[in-house]
Amino acid sequence: xxxxxxxxxxxxxxxxxxxxxxxxxxxxxxxxxxxxxxxxxxxxxxxxxxxxxxxxxxxxxxxxxxxxxxxxxxxxxxxxxxxxxxxxxxxxxxxxxxxxxxxxxxxxxxxxxxxxxxxxxxxxxxxxxxxxxxxxxxxxxxxxxxxxxxxxxxxxxxxxxxxxxxxxxxxxxxxxxxxxxxxxxxxxxxxxxxxxxxxxxxxxxxxxxxxxxxxxxxxxxxxxxxxxxxxxxxxxxxxxxxxxxxxxxxxxxxxxxxxxxxxxxxxxxxxxxxxxxxxxxxxxxxxxxxxxxxxxxxxxxxxxxxxxxxxxxxxxxxxxxxxxxxxxxxxxxxxxxxxxxxxxxxxxxxxxxxxxxxxxxxxxxxxxxxxxxxxxxxxxxxxxxxxxxxxxxxxxxxxxxxxxxxxxxxxxxxxxxxxxxxxxxxxxxxxxxxxxxxxxxxxxxxxxxxxxxxxxxxxxxxxxxxx
Numbered sequence: 483x484x485x486x487x488x489x490x491x492x493x494x495x496x497x498x499x500x501x502x503x504x505x506x507x508x509x510x511x512x513x514x515x516x517x518x519x520x521x522x523x524x525x526x527x528x529x530x531x532x533x534x535x536x537x538x539x540x541x542x543x544x545x546x547x548x549x550x551x552x553x554x555x556x557x558x559x560x561x562x563x564x565x566x567x568x569x570x571x572x573x574x575x576x577x578x579x580x581x582x583x584x585x586x587x588x589x590x591x592x593x594x595x596x597x598x599x600x601x602x603x604x605x606x607x608x609x610x611x612x613x614x615x616x617x618x619x620x621x622x623x624x625x626x627x628x629x630x631x632x633x634x635x636x637x638x639x640x641x642x643x644x645x646x647x648x649x650x651x652x653x654x655x656x657x658x659x660x661x662x663x664x665x666x667x668x669x670x671x672x673x674x675x676x677x678x679x680x681x682x683x684x685x686x687x688x689x690x691x692x693x694x695x696x697x698x699x700x701x702x703x704x705x706x707x708x709x710x711x712x713x714x715x716x717x718x719x720x721x722x723x724x725x726x727x728x729x730x731x732x733x734x735x736x737x738x739x740x741x742x743x744x745x746x747x748x749x750x751x752x753x754x755x756x757x758x759x760x761x762x763x764x765x766x767x768x769x770x771x772x773x774x775x776x777x778x779x780x781x782x783x784x785x786x787x788x789x790x791x792x793x794x795x796x797x798x799x800x801x802x803x804x805x806x807x808x809x810x811x812x813x814x815x816x817x818x819x820x821x822x823x824x825x826x827x828x829x830x831x832x833x834x835x836x837x838x839x840x841x842x843x844x845x846x847x848x849x850x851x852x853x854x855x856x857x858x859x860x861x862x863x864x865x866x867x868x869x870x871x872x873x874x875x876x877x878x879x880x881x882x883x884x885x886x887x888x889x890x891x892x893x894x895x896x897x898x899x900x901x902x903x904x905x906x907x908x909x910x911x912x913x914x915x916x917x918x919x920x921x922x923x924x925x926x927x928x929x930x931x932x933x934x935x936x937x938x939x940x941x942x943x944x945x946x947x948x949x
Contacts, residue, residue, distance in 0.1 A: 493534060493542035493725035495564065495687055500571030501578075505601035508638040509571060510545055513648070528918070532687055532727035535712045537648050544653075544687065544725055546673065564671045564687060566617050566660050567595050567651060570622075574600040574608035574635060574919040576615045586620060587819035587856065595654050597632050601649060603605040604637040612763055625798040660723030667689040667745030668699065671729070673797060675736040677799050680710075686722070686743055693722040693743070700744050701737045708732045717871045736798055739778040768854060771809040772796040773818035782845060783819055788851055801827050801838065810834045813863055819847055864889045864946040868938055869927070879929040889930075889946050891920045897936070898943040907932035 500506045514535055546565060564767060568589045572582055589596050598617065600610045614624060614633075623629020634650055636643035656668035668691035675684050686693065693699070695711050695718075709732035713719050718940050722728035730743075735885045736744075769792045775782040777798050794814040797805070801816060801823040809816050809831075816823075816831070818840040823831070831838050841847040866889055870881030889895070897904040912919050922928045930944070 488665060489661040489663055492660060492723070494566045494651065494660050495532075495544050495546065495689075495725060496567045496569055496651060497546045497565035498569045498571060499574075499580040499588070501573070501585075504573040504579070504582075504639055506572045508570045509569075509599065509636065509883055512636075512638040512641055512644050513545065529859065530868060532685065534726055534747065537652065538645075538788040539652075541652060542725065543648070544727060546687070562596075564673070564689070565592070565594060566658065567597065567654055568592070569647075569651070570596055570619065572600055573602045574610050574612060575602050575605045577613045578620060582617075583620060583721070588623060595658060595892070597634070597647075597650055597654065600633065600635040602671060603635040603642065604639050605674065610635050627865055635655075659760055660725075662690045664692050664723055665863055668693045668721070668743065669698075669745070670735050670743040671745060672701070672739055673778070675733075676775060676844060677736075677796070680712075681731055682733050682736055682894050683712075684733050684737060685727060686730055686745075687727045688722045688724050690724055691745055692724070693728065696721050697745070701733070701741050706733050726762050733854060736777050739781055751897045768792065768851075769794045769814040770851075771805060771814040771816045773801055773805065773816065773821040774798060779819055783847070786844075786847070786848060791851055799823070803827065803829075803830060804944040805876070806831050806834055809836050815839070817841070817847060817851075852871050862947055863887045863895075867920075868940055868942045871938070871940060872929075874929075874931070877930055877931055877935060880942075880944070881927070882930050882944060883927045884924050886924055887946070888921055889944065893946045895932075896945045896947065897938050898945060899934075899939065899941075903940065904938065905934075905936050907934060907936070 498506050499509060508945055510533075514533060514882065531887050532544055532546045536542055537673075547869065568585075570582070570589065572578060579828060583630065598611060600608075602608055610633075614627070618624070618627070622631055625632050632650060632654070634643055635648055638644075668688060670686040670688045670691075670693055673685050673687055675682070677683070682828060693708070693711065695708050696708050698705055700706070708730055710730075711722055712729040712731070714727065716729075719728065755874065771794050772780065772783060773796070775798070780796055780798055783906075784796060787793065795805070795808055798821075800821055800897055805816065806827060808814075816836060816837075816838040818838065821840070823838055823840070828838065831839050839840050839847075841850070864884065864887035866882040866884045868882050869882045872879050872881065889909065889912070891909055893909045894906060896906055902940060909930055910933045912922060912928055914926065914928045919928065932938075
């Protein structure tokens with residue numbers, strides 16, 4: 483399509499940001515007159531979505547619902563950057579919280595106009611007058627109080643202030659002259675990816691130009707032909723104009739959230755989402771293999787994992803046989819977020835000794851990982867019993883028999899006597915029949931040297947664990 487260099491008004495793209503449970507999704511429900519919130523597990527929007535509403539004046543506004551939980555900070559950052567206007571939601575009965583502060587920082591970084599919306603004003607404990615000074619302490623200065631940030635109070639429960647909010651968004655849109663050229667090469671931003679019965683679906687918002695079914699586009703330096711486009715109601719459409727969102731069918735791989743979909747190839751290549759790593763430098767960390775339903779959720783989860791967790795691999799979609807075998811080879815536990823494992827996969831995992839845990843609320847998954855760290859929950863990957871002791875170059879060698887699993891050179895192991903911990907040591911030497919080895923498996927006998935040295939005895943147990 484040739485550009486006519488004709489700028490026209492387009493619907494504003496509005497990012498809704500705010501702390502968890504401050505009423506973001508309920509606010510959007512009131513605007514759209516739907517009831518999405520009740521269908522979300524735990525009351526938390528699990529992935530970025532976008533929808534366009536038509537006002538009573540027949541004007542359109544496209545809303546991005548950027549998730550409110552701290553784990554989605556990466557997605558919120560991207561959401562605010564692709565938006566024209568930010569709506570910062572603050573509960574009038576609660577005031578600013580950590581995600582409120584973070585969201586404000588994203589808004590400032592993106593340099594876009596902001597509207598502060600005080601929600602839950604129907605509650606007896608709500609007080610906008612109390613919340614405003616707290617926000618001013620964060621550097622948010624309001625109209626009528628020496629600043630330029632407009633604000634409004636709303637109740638999603640009784641719809642109070644909703645129409646006034648819409649009018650305020652349209653006023654900010656008019657003042658900022660939000661324009662686009664429908665005839666320019668298309669420029670869209672990936673806001674979500676997923677798999678369903680239609681195939682790989684990529685949700686995008688068009689910033690400029692027009693996205694057409696059948697056209698060739700580029701993502702990460704690779705060309706793709708658009709096979710189909712669907713609107714928010716999953717109905718097929720022929721095109722997506724500037725300021726609107728659509729779900730695209732045709733990508734052979736899931737592009738990372740935040741990627742640019744362009745009508746020409748002037749794009750820098752980015753890293754792909756699916757990745758597998760090697761654990762050689764991750765000594766002492768709890769290894770997990772992560773699968774999620776969508777790319778956005780995967781990115782958010784990886785950004786929020788505890789530091790003592792090592793991700794041996796990750797990906798989007800259901801668990802496969804190769805995932806289980808990879809988890810086994812890296813001694814990883816599989817954690818799923820809204821992804822599925824078939825009965826055959828569960829049976830394979832049980833046979834291979836791989837644990838699979840599934841979650842539909844992201845903070846529950848994170849809490850589980852923190853619990854494992856806090857309680858010291860372990861998986862024994864190898865055990866041995868000391869059956870003889872003999873000297874070697876001023877050190878003691880533990881003649882040992884592997885009872886279960888395996889031991890590796892470099893393992894940090896616990897030495898137990900009558901189930902009581904004697905100490906923790908590192909395996910610095912392993913020899914079978916005077917030949918140095920790096921690993922010993924169940925049933926094998928060998929000599930082991932520990933560092934540091936201590937007074938172990940025959941019948942003491944050697945335990946190698948993976949948290």
